[in-house]
Amino acid sequence: MTLIELIREDVVKVPLKSKTKHDAFRELLEVLKNAGKISNSEVVFHAIIERDDQLSTAIENGIALPHAKTTEVDRLVLAVGISPAGIECSSHDGELSHIFFLLLAPPDQSGPHIEALSEISRATKSSAFRRLLLASQSADEIVELFCDE
């Protein structure tokens, strides 16, 4: 499964309204719930927080990659959110996080989970691509960017 197959307009939120890390995670989980991808967002929230507490999933260059394995999904699920103002997430480089990719995988799909995280990591290494994502005004634009990239 390629990244573009996971990114649809209904799982993208632009802009994120949240001001804190936990609120941003909840906002993205709400997006997934509304898209019919998950039913119990509270269980998933705790799985994500549990992982994030071990080492912040906010990496570098404004990217955050909260992720977890959960039985709440039966296939790989992704939500994307853009916060133009940025959110303090204890990132590895100390910068605010602007671009969020929240990824959930069922416990028996480690291979696709790794591939999706690798693909996000590779795609967001480009500063030009990150700038374009951050400048996006709508979910459609985000989806188009991934198709064009």
Next chain:
Amino acid sequence: MSNIIERVLVYLDGSEESIIAAQYAVSLCRTLNSQLYGTFIVNTHALNDLVKSRIFIESEQKEYQRDLEEDADKYLRNFEEIAVDKGVAPECIKESGLVHIKLKEMVRSFNIDLLVIGELSRIRSRRDEFYNESERAMRNVPCSVLIVKDEERTENIYESME
């Protein structure tokens, strides 16, 4: 003239497409009396990259590595059953590393005549083209490559083999 396809390697990645490719490779080897090899490559390269980028923590790396190893064993067992069911004795190879590089090495070391891979997913971005491991293997291996399409026909061929 000797058999022009003496050794066939099929690449398994756990996808439905790779299982169809395995069925095709079994049918082909049975018909041509060729030696069949099947491989599953644990993509430790991607795993190591995630650790280096600090996307994964050490405990995740261990957990995912174990999961991938178990997947490899499971898919190779399944492949063996698919082959043995049709009277073909395959050689199963579990490898780890970067998929397209490992396939290239295997083709050379086993003198593979034909690499069989499952249908490629549709290219929807330039990134797909650059990073899809089957796509990269197809372009890089020194032998001929067969991409198996038409799932229904392949299954019919496989099932019709006594």
